[in-house]
Amino acid sequence: MKTIKFGIIGAGLMGREFASAAARWSHLPDMQVRPELVAVCDKNPVVLDWYRQNFPYIQSFTTDYRELLASAHVEAVYCAVPHNLHAELYTAIIKAGKHLMGEKPFGIDLSANRAILACLQAHPKVFVRCSSEFPFYPAVQRIGNMIETRAFGRIIEVNNYFLHSSDLDPAKPMNWKRMIEFNGEYGCLGDLGLHVCHVPFRAGWIPKNVRAILSDIVKERPDGKGGHAPCRTWDNATLLCEASDPVSNALFPLTLKTLRIAPGEKDTWSIEILGTKASARFSTKNPKLLQIMEYRGGEQVWQHIDMGHETAFKSITGGIFEFGFSDSILQMWAAFLYELTEAKPMKQFAACVTPDETALSHRLFTAALESQAKQSVVAIK
Numbered sequence: 459m460k461t462i463k464f465g466i467i468g469a470g471l472m473g474r475e476f477a478s479a480a481a482r483w484s485h486l487p488d489m490q491v492r493p494e495l496v497a498v499c500d501k502n503p504v505v506l507d508w509y510r511q512n513f514p515y516i517q518s519f520t521t522d523y524r525e526l527l528a529s530a531h532v533e534a535v536y537c538a539v540p541h542n543l544h545a546e547l548y549t550a551i552i553k554a555g556k557h558l559m560g561e562k563p564f565g566i567d568l569s570a571n572r573a574i575l576a577c578l579q580a581h582p583k584v585f586v587r588c589s590s591e592f593p594f595y596p597a598v599q600r601i602g603n604m605i606e607t608r609a610f611g612r613i614i615e616v617n618n619y620f621l622h623s624s625d626l627d628p629a630k631p632m633n634w635k636r637m638i639e640f641n642g643e644y645g646c647l648g649d650l651g652l653h654v655c656h657v658p659f660r661a662g663w664i665p666k667n668v669r670a671i672l673s674d675i676v677k678e679r680p681d682g683k684g685g686h687a688p689c690r691t692w693d694n695a696t697l698l699c700e701a702s703d704p705v706s707n708a709l710f711p712l713t714l715k716t717l718r719i720a721p722g723e724k725d726t727w728s729i730e731i732l733g734t735k736a737s738a739r740f741s742t743k744n745p746k747l748l749q750i751m752e753y754r755g756g757e758q759v760w761q762h763i764d765m766g767h768e769t770a771f772k773s774i775t776g777g778i779f780e781f782g783f784s785d786s787i788l789q790m791w792a793a794f795l796y797e798l799t800e801a802k803p804m805k806q807f808a809a810c811v812t813p814d815e816t817a818l819s820h821r822l823f824t825a826a827l828e829s830q831a832k833q834s835v836v837a838i839k
């Protein structure tokens with residue numbers, strides 16, 4: 459089996475998820491390639507302890523990303539750092555000739571994203587993708603197959619939401635994801651937005667324009683030091699876009715919601731596609747349930763299908779067993795390594811976000827900020 463030697467830069471929440479996925483690669487019996495974690499970097503040395511305890515074979519630990527990038531052993535890097543560092547670190551990784559799995563929003567703003575893509579253009583041999591897990595849920599894979607086979611007919615409407623609610627608690631202390639300097643002007647859009655763009659963009663449903671309504675609901679939070687600090691990031695965003703459907707060439711409403719304050723929702727990603735021949739609904743709130751309605755005249759009947767472990771990349775897990783977030787991480791990493799070694803994705807919806815798709819998301823989010831400021835519809839350039 460081919461091995462790709464990986465380094466992690468930014469070893470927090472998401473770095474640990476990758477390390478854990480790499481450690482259970484044996485779940486994927488058909489993969490011809492596997493990641494081997496050889497180096498970990500975090501500027502906070504305490505974060506490295508978990509890796510030292512759980513991965514005794516890792517030889518290289520550092521608090522300086524330049525040291526990791528100087529290592530000839532490292533072939534690819536997973537970089538999961540705060541948004542203000544994306545441009546600096548992603549371009550350094552690409553210039554060092556390492557393949558890169560980056561994190562969203564893939565640059566804190568449009569100009570940072572453009573700098574990353576320009577660097578990539580100058581280093582075309584480096585394989586670069588951005589993380590996004592939700593298309594790997596079995597129900598979404600099934601929906602992806604329906605999109606590929608044009609089963610929906612003419613698209614009437616698409617609604618894609620990502621809903622959190624822990625920020626409903628005004629006593630929740632500030633962290634970097636709630637500070638403009640680290641998270642960026644996009645606020646919740648930078649944090650959650652790419653997740654709701656991945657499937658529509660991959661389907662070719664390209665937004666032409668946007669009317670955005672953004673809300674800043676909790677304006678200050680405990681600073682963790684006994685005081686309070688202003689919380690200036692957007693909490694909630696609703697984007698109503700006119701998108702074009704490449705199958706029918708018609709425009710349809712595409713609604714993207716990214717809410718950090720959605721009462722009752724812990725971490726809910728959902729998609730609803732309404733078409734003239736079929737419609738589908740899925741939400742991670744009930745991760746087994748796929749709802750499909752096929753219309754051939756006559757009664758309109760929603761089927762409720764219990765999805766099992768029907769994954770894009772074959773897993774040893776029993777086919778009837780339910781699928782969860784850490785399974786989607788494993789599948790996403792399989793997609794990254796598959797495309798890296800095979801030079802093409804396994805299928806249209808079993809693939810990570812491309813740099814061009816991140817660029818489109820930045821044009822959309824930048825237009826959304828303008829739409830909010832002008833209270834008007836803004837074209838996506």
Ligand SMILES: NC(=O)c1ccc[n+]([C@@H]2O[C@H](COP(=O)([O-])OP(=O)(O)OC[C@H]3O[C@@H](n4cnc5c(N)ncnc54)[C@H](O)[C@@H]3O)[C@@H](O)[C@H]2O)c1
Binds near residue numbers: 500505
């Ligand atoms: N794909 C997803 O589902 C998902 C989920 C959560 C976060 N994210 C994204 O992942 C990225 C990281 O988020 P997180 O939740 O893991 O954050 P985190 O705060 O848990 O981890 C970030 C880590 O980066 C380290 N760091 C900061 N500056 C550094 C530097 N110069 N060099 C090396 N390490 C440095 C921090 O010490 C921290 O340990 C963000 O882009 C975020 O949007 C993605």
